[in-house]
Amino acid sequence: MQNAAPSLRVQPTRVIRSIPKYVFWELDERKRAHRAAGRTLLDLGIGSPDQPVPECVLEAVRAATSRGDLNGYPPFRGHPEFLRAAAGYLSDRFGVQSDPDRDFMAVAGSKEGLAELVLAICEPGDVVLVPEIYYPVYVRATQLALGEPVMVPFTEQGTLDFAAIDPALIARARMLIVNYPCNPTTTTVDLAEMARLVEFARANSIVLVSDLAYAELAYDGYRPPSVLQVDGATDVAVELHSATKTFNMAGFRVGFVVGNTQVINALDAYRSNVGYGAATLPQHAAAAAFNNYRTIIPPIVAEYKSRRDALVDAFRISGWNVATPKAAMYLWLDLPEGFDDWGWVEHCMETHNVVVTPGLAFGKAGTGHFRISLVQPASVLANAAQALASL
Numbered sequence: 001m002q003n004a005a006p007s008l009r010v011q012p013t014r015v016i017r018s019i020p021k022y023v024f025w026e027l028d029e030r031k032r033a034h035r036a037a038g039r040t041l042l043d044l045g046i047g048s049p050d051q052p053v054p055e056c057v058l059e060a061v062r063a064a065t066s067r068g069d070l071n072g073y074p075p076f077r078g079h080p081e082f083l084r085a086a087a088g089y090l091s092d093r094f095g096v097q098s099d100p101d102r103d104f105m106a107v108a109g110s111k112e113g114l115a116e117l118v119l120a121i122c123e124p125g126d127v128v129l130v131p132e133i134y135y136p137v138y139v140r141a142t143q144l145a146l147g148e149p150v151m152v153p154f155t156e157q158g159t160l161d162f163a164a165i166d167p168a169l170i171a172r173a174r175m176l177i178v179n180y181p182c183n184p185t186t187t188t189v190d191l192a193e194m195a196r197l198v199e200f201a202r203a204n205s206i207v208l209v210s211d212l213a214y215a216e217l218a219y220d221g222y223r224p225p226s227v228l229q230v231d232g233a234t235d236v237a238v239e240l241h242s243a244t245k246t247f248n249m250a251g252f253r254v255g256f257v258v259g260n261t262q263v264i265n266a267l268d269a270y271r272s273n274v275g276y277g278a279a280t281l282p283q284h285a286a287a288a289a290f291n292n293y294r295t296i297i298p299p300i301v302a303e304y305k306s307r308r309d310a311l312v313d314a315f316r317i318s319g320w321n322v323a324t325p326k327a328a329m330y331l332w333l334d335l336p337e338g339f340d341d342w343g344w345v346e347h348c349m350e351t352h353n354v355v356v357t358p359g360l361a362f363g364k365a366g367t368g369h370f371r372i373s374l375v376q377p378a379s380v381l382a383n384a385a386q387a388l389a390s391l
């Protein structure tokens with residue numbers, strides 16, 4: 001298709017134009033250029049699961065296509081079966097009791113859910129408190145809402161240092177977004193830290209949003225807590241869960257938000273103005289996944305663990321000092337001396353045909369680091385690590 005004459009004066013809105021290009025978009029452009037130059041790239045950049053969709057999920061999809069409930073619009077809040085499965089999972093896994101009719105909203109993945117939450121709640125000029133190294137949508141959605149993202153520094157232990165923030169900014173804050181286990185740093189916390197976050201939110205009348213995208217990807221006996229396990233958390237908090245990483249279901253685009261009723265109602269008000277409920281078929285698929293989480297997850301986690309171990313070992317054998325992550329599906333490393341973020345990413349593609357993510361994708365504080373995703377078998381990752389470590 002070709003436009004004969006560029007007659008329309010169309011461009012993205014001023015606010016969209018004011019936001020810098022998404023770093024993953026730029027990474028895609030750079031990958032395209034290398035592929036055009038004839039390179040076959042090993043992509044360890046994006047954290048897109050490569051393990052198969054669980055068989056019981058595929059069975060649920062097949063069954064759903066003959067159920068006869070795909071023709072009509074889905075309920076705004078979510079399909080009752082999906083919401084029941086989500087509530088059952090929260091109860092079984094975290095001991096958190098919830099009401100499927102009141103406490104939930106199905107969303108088309110947690111990235112969209114996070115953006116919708118910000119757009120539903122934040123007024124122009126509101127502050128959104130965000131960890132200084134962050135999953136990009138926290139800041140992008142705040143900018144789209146004409147809010148002001150304020151970065152909260154990490155302490156050495158990976159907890160958030162609120163004392164470093166100007167109290168005047170905290171007074172203007174509408175929301176605090178946290179992400180443990182953290183992408184990209186893989187930092188984890190315990191329930192006591194979650195309780196401190198709830199207390200901070202309560203003391204400052206701030207909505208606490210917990211992004212629990214990596215709820216189940218944890219190793220060596222560590223089990224990520226839910227913020228909703230904290231007594232009274234639903235006074236201030238909502239949490240996002242996603243089928244993406246837990247069940248290798250990124251392409252299904254399905255997750256849920258659960259917690260504070262006022263926040264869920266605001267999200268409902270936003271979503272019902274711009275769309276209908278999340279698509280029915282992914283909800284049937286995700287219902288099967290959450291109902292069977294106890295059997296689905298162990299082999300997925302075992303595979304990630306063997307990849308993590310192979311990658312960490314390979315770097316260590318090559319003389320790199322890397323920490324062993326306790327959770328998530330990444331290795332977060334310091335840049336080798338003499339490289340800046342893009343310089344290193346380009347070097348990895350040019351010299352080794354390997355794609356990694358530059359730390360600056362996760363904010364200024366991420367600069368000086370890079371991220372490797374565990375999205376290839378262990379032997380492939382080990383070879384890649386050996387190659388990268390040889391510089």
Ligand SMILES: Cc1ncc(COP(=O)(O)O)c(C=O)c1O
Pocket residue numbers: 047108109110111112135179182183211213242243244250253254255
């Ligand atoms: C911390 C975090 N939150 C949310 C998401 C989005 O996941 P999805 O929209 O697929 O549920 C990701 C994906 O990488 C993530 O790392």
